[in-house]
Amino acid sequence: MAIAVTKLKAGEVVALPTETVYGLAANALDEAAVAKVFEVKGRPTTDPLIVHIGRNEQIHDVCDLSPELDEVVQKLISEFWPGPLTLVLPKKSIIPDLVTSGQPTVAVRLSEHPVMRAICCEMNTPIAAPSANRFGCISPTSATAVEKELGGRIGLILDGGACNAGIESTIIRVEVGEKRPEFHLLRSGPIVKEELQKIGKVIRPKKVRNAEEAPGQLESHYAPETPMYVFEKPEDFVPDPELSYGLLSYRGSEKEGYINLHDWDEVEELSPGKGKLPEAAVRLFYALRQLDESGVDVIIAEPVAEAGMGVAINDRLRRASAKTRKQ
Ligand code: TXA
Numbered sequence: 001m002a003i004a005v006t007k008l009k010a011g012e013v014v015a016l017p018t019e020t021v022y023g024l025a026a027n028a029l030d031e032a033a034v035a036k037v038f039e040v041k042g043r044p045t046t047d048p049l050i051v052h053i054g055r056n057e058q059i060h061d062v063c064d065l066s067p068e069l070d071e072v073v074q075k076l077i078s079e080f081w082p083g084p085l086t087l088v089l090p091k092k093s094i095i096p097d098l099v100t101s102g103q104p105t106v107a108v109r110l111s112e113h114p115v116m117r118a119i120c121c122e123m124n125t126p127i128a129a130p131s132a133n134r135f136g137c138i139s140p141t142s143a144t145a146v147e148k149e150l151g152g153r154i155g156l157i158l159d160g161g162a163c164n165a166g167i168e169s170t171i172i173r174v175e176v177g178e179k180r181p182e183f184h185l186l187r188s189g190p191i192v193k194e195e196l197q198k199i200g201k202v203i204r205p206k207k208v209r210n211a212e213e214a215p216g217q218l219e220s221h222y223a224p225e226t227p228m229y230v231f232e233k234p235e236d237f238v239p240d241p242e243l244s245y246g247l248l249s250y251r252g253s254e255k256e257g258y259i260n261l262h263d264w265d266e267v268e269e270l271s272p273g274k275g276k277l278p279e280a281a282v283r284l285f286y287a288l289r290q291l292d293e294s295g296v297d298v299i300i301a302e303p304v305a306e307a308g309m310g311v312a313i314n315d316r317l318r319r320a321s322a323k324t325r326k327q
């Protein structure tokens, strides 16, 4: 951790663990360091970065909050931080435009991971950290996965173990609202709609407006190199005998004859504990990566139940298969 802090202070980028996915970190106030993050990931500068802080109070260093907005934010913070919830709020001018892609808002979060928190506190500056994958590719949930994505391009990967949420944070743009606070859901994640509704009204941005409202929420994302399709019922799918197939399964072998129906060359179960969504979330990117590396010609994924955290998992599956659908 001391080496990571030294490198960050020197304007270098390092990969750090969070509870969701690994992040590629840089001092958010150092524009040259932030530029390296975009370069290493191969990410367009139109896709803004999340800023991480180590203590709740630091939110006032990065965000410009009216007393009314601050009241709403404090409620969210006391309920969900530290944790996988990112808040999009009006930014302070200290945050370089490069971080926010010129938006007047900044996305901020306080990770639950002790390593990320300790480093943010030690740095005492906000840390910009997008997921530590190459642009559009599968997000890394272990240090090994970061090495596969970015090895050779960065000076340090801090191994903090496997991520225990497994999918990226929920992102909301927070507004005071007329009657109740309004939360515009820009990315679904581990903090689900039902939990947020206890504090305010959750609004899903309309598709047309999505590009301005949620920059970087691209249709194709998290994609394996192997062609991938999502099938509601993989048992109904007719395979090409010339090709080999890998199955990303949620229901597993529970259903009679299900796994054996086609001679799947590889099977990864999302929830060996049987139908548990948090377990499926933790395993999602790991299982996808395993299938991608297994050498099968095609990956077939089965969607999970569209409830609670299932919404976020299905969102990732849909985006991961978007590239194949378009071809
Ligand atoms: O769990 C996470 O959030 C992980 C870990 C490392 O913290 N980070 C992460 O960052 O997923 P990234 O860069 O892969 O995704 C951040 C997304 C951007 O693609 C963009 O869609 C959105 O956050 N975002 C960032 N700033 C924004 C802003 N000012 N307004 C709207 N959306 C923003």
Ligand code: MG
Pocket (backbone or CB within 6 Å): 130, 131, 139
């Ligand atoms: Mg990402």
